[in-house]
Amino acid sequence: MQGLRALWRLVRVIAWAARGWWRAQRDFPRLDAQSQARAVEQWARRMLAIMGVEVCIEGVPAQGPVLMAANHISWLDILVMHAACHCRFVAKSEIRHWPLVGALTTAGQSLYIERASSRDAMRVVHRMRDALLAGDVLGVFPEGSTGTGEVLLPFHGNLLQAAISADVPLQPVALRFIDPLSGAPSLAPCYVADDTLVGSIWRTLRAPALRACVRYGQPQRAQGRGRRQWAEDVRASVQDLLK
Numbered sequence: 127m128q129g130l131r132a133l134w135r136l137v138r139v140i141a142w143a144a145r146g147w148w149r150a151q152r153d154f155p156r157l158d159a160q161s162q163a164r165a166v167e168q169w170a171r172r173m174l175a176i177m178g179v180e181v182c183i184e185g186v187p188a189q190g191p192v193l194m195a196a197n198h199i200s201w202l203d204i205l206v207m208h209a210a211c212h213c214r215f216v217a218k219s220e221i222r223h224w225p226l227v228g229a230l231t232t233a234g235q236s237l238y239i240e241r242a243s244s245r246d247a248m249r250v251v252h253r254m255r256d257a258l259l260a261g262d263v264l265g266v267f268p269e270g271s272t273g274t275g276e277v278l279l280p281f282h283g284n285l286l287q288a289a290i291s292a293d294v295p296l297q298p299v300a301l302r303f304i305d306p307l308s309g310a311p312s313l314a315p316c317y318v319a320d321d322t323l324v325g326s327i328w329r330t331l332r333a334p335a336l337r338a339c340v341r342y343g344q345p346q347r348a349q350g351r352g353r354r355q356w357a358e359d360v361r362a363s364v365q366d367l368l369k
Contacts, residue, residue, distance in 0.1 A: 132331035138176045139331070143230065146173075150233035159235075163212035166234050170208035178335050179206070180306065185342030187211035188297045190263040192345060193254075193289040195360050196299035197368070198267035199275040200315040201323060202330065202338065203301055208234060210340040213265040214257060216250060216285060237264075247284050254288035264288070265299075268357055272317045275302060275368070281361040283353030290348045290356070298343035298360055300367030306337045341367045 146169045154162055174181060179202070187194075187210065194213055196203065204215055212234075219238040221231050237253055240246035254264055268281035289296045305312045314333040317326040330336070343363050348356050 128332045128334075132328060135177055135331045136328075139173065142169075142173055142176055146230055146233070150230065154233055162233075162235070166208050167212045170205050174202075174205055174209055174338070177331060178333065179330075180335070180337045181206060181209050182304075182337055182339045183210050183342075184339065187342050188263070188295065188345045190261045191258040191292065191294040192263055193258065193286070193294065193296045194263065194265045194299050195268050195281070195286070195296055195364070196265065196301050197275060197278055197364050198269045198272045199301055199303065200272060200317050200330075201326060202303075202315045203267070204231070204234075204265075206301060206338040206340060207265055207299070209338075211263070213263040215265045216254065251285060251288045251291070254285065255291045258288060258292035258294045268360065274313060274316055274318060275311065278361055278365055278368075281357040281364075283355075283357035286348075286353045286356055286360070290353060293347075295345035295347050296356075296360060297345045298363040298367060300339075300341040300343070300364050302339040302341075302368065304337040304339055306335050312336055343367050 149165070157165065171181065196207065204217070207213060214235045214237060216239055217231055217236045219240050222238050237250055237257070239250045257264060266285045268283070268285065269279040270282050271279060273279050286296065303312045303315050304310070312333065314336060315326065315330045317323065346363070351359065
């Protein structure tokens with residue numbers, strides 16, 4: 127039964143993704159930024175519902191300009207945060223070339239970064255600063271890689287420099303995936319170590335149900351802290367939100 131359920135979900139996921147791609151190509155060019163953001167939120171909520179993922183929101187997402195910094199567990203994280211409150215993500219450049227997913231990520235107004243290039247990181251920080259000065263909500267995963275969510279990886283401060291340069295607040299965000307029946311953390315959507323994207327997606331689709339919890343912390347400003355110290359403090363804030 128799990129296999130049949132997963133297959134049915136997969137068919138609906140592909141259909142909904144294709145519909146999202148079509149709408150992004152057809153409608154987005156004539157929509158303003160706010161209408162695009164609302165459309166992305168609605169699309170993400172429906173996609174998660176199709177996959178059997180319920181979104182639970184705690185706290186209040188800040189209005190722009192703000193940089194949101196979250197822990198990173200899964201390829202689902204961007205969808206979950208879009209469903210809770212649309213923000214422009216800084217995503218690795220490889221995603222741009224993924225079939226269908228790349229077009230959807232671009233439609234979500236993501237900024238792309240070559241993670242191996244320090245020069246490109248500087249370019250992206252400048253673009254992030256300009257976006258924040260324009261009043262945008264940006265989202266980053268300072269761990270730089272996915273983990274199980276049980277123990278946070280070190281937070282990198284490079285991208286936090288954009289919030290320092292623009293003198294805007296940062297909001298810590300904690301993400302968790304829960305088995306709603308037992309209340310225990312679920313590893314089904316994790317994408318770590320030897321996991322493949324296909325394997326992680328299939329494991330998620332086979333899961334009976336999932337609850338994605340998004341907890342927003344209090345926005346904070348750098349207040350004279352350098353990016354490295356701020357990154358350590360933000361990591362501690364996210365860790366507290368996960369308790």
